[in-house]
Amino acid sequence: MRIASLSDYLLPRVNRAPASQEGARIPRVPRAPVNRQIYQLIREAILAQTLPAGLQLPSSRDLAGELGTSRNTVTYAYEQLLAEGYLESRAGAGTFVADTAPDQIPETVERTVPLTDPSGKSELSARGAMLTRQAGVSDKQWGAFMPGIPDVTQFPSKVWSRLQNKHWRRSQAEMLTYGPGAGYGPLREAIAEYLRISRSVNCNASQVLITTGIHQSLDTVVKLLGEHGDSAWIEDPCYWGTRSVLNSLGIESVPIPVDQEGMRMRLANLRRPPRFICTTPSHQYPLGMVMSLSRRRMLLEYAATHKVWIIEDDYDSE
Ligand SMILES: Cc1ncc(COP(=O)(O)O)c(C=O)c1O
Incomplete structure (x- = not known):
């Protein structure tokens, strides 16, 4: 018409x-x-x-x-x-x-791989399906008996919004643009200072990288330091997110059982050094024990000898 x-x-x-x-x-x-x-x-x-x-x-x-x-x-x-x-x-x-007709695809291009799953079930790649399957352990993300999650109903919303308003009133233009890749400079300075004073970590701001949380941190570290096909020791049991990120990056997870002193490697493990050791020594997740000093020293020595990276998820210290 x-x-x-x-x-x-x-x-x-x-x-x-x-x-x-x-x-x-x-x-x-x-x-x-x-x-x-x-x-x-x-x-x-x-x-x-x-x-x-x-x-x-x-x-x-x-x-x-x-x-x-x-x-x-x-x-x-x-x-x-x-x-x-x-x-x-x-x-x-x-x-x-305006002419909104879609551009023509040249006739010579043959499609060899179907864009959609012929069964019509899912259009996700195998990796996409794996990632979405592992996107969370449970639909319920807070409430009684959820390890690692505080009682979020107690969040001090009023104080938070008052502080937010106060800081937004004198917000800096640079905070509304893309920030430097490693994160907002003054925040990196403040974190480095905090780590020096309260945790005796010998570091400066150039060594601090701000991320959105453990998933992005682990993803970044593993991409920067590891190769597809490398392996990582993970605690058994461990945080579901650790396994999920490692899987998505093609890293083989090697479960290491934990006892009251933390990760306990068997000889077979020690004979095959991984590229990474992922651990929660300050407060094992989800069992809660603290890794003993002798186990820590052993891990440090082993890592130094075999050029293994230790990734500590210190999720609970502050
Ligand atoms: C062991 C562990 N690491 C990390 C996280 C989450 O950390 P983030 O807030 O950095 O994503 C959790 C959350 O439950 C956790 O249990």
Whole structure:
């Protein structure tokens, strides 16, 4: 269908009825603000080629007059459609329907791998399926008997929002842009100082890298220091996220049982040095024991001898 006049097309379709009479007029567009309805109707008409590419639209002033609505209402719809590429404005000439037909794929390209699973079950790759399967251990993420999760109902929301407001009032422009890759400089300084004073960690800000949490940290460390096919010792039992990130990176997880002193390696383990040792020595997750000093020293010596990286997940110290 081609249309003679845009306002003739829009007028019966724009729904200005109060909610109680909804459906009394043509109910194609749910009752939304009129500017939104006009935008949606024109967009649909362009996609259906009811409004063909190259067609000149009336000026916003004329269309507003014909629809009996304010010019702002039409301007909003036009601007939105211009921004999304459905319309184009030609200087001095007016507003036209853009050519939105998809680009043709050259005939010579043959598709050898189907884009979708022929069984129709899932379009995810094997890795995608594995990642989504391992995205969490449980639908329930907080409440009684969830290890490692505090009682979030006790979060001091009022104090938090007061502090947030206070700091936003004098926010720095640089905080609203992309930050440096390793994180916000003053925060890295503050963390390094904190680690020096309260944890006796001999470090400076250039060694601190801010991440969104253990998943990103582990992912970054393993990508920077490991190869696909390397192995990592993990505690058994351990945090589900550790295993999931390692799997996603193609690292073989070697479970090491824990006793009251922490990870306990067998001779067979020691004979095959891994690339990484992932451990929670300060507070084993989820069993809670602290790794003994002798076990720590043994791990450190072993790692130094065999050039193994120890990744400590100190998730619970602060
Ligand atoms: C052992 C362990 N590491 C890390 C995390 C989560 O850490 P993040 O907040 O850095 O993602 C948890 C959360 O339960 C955890 O139990």
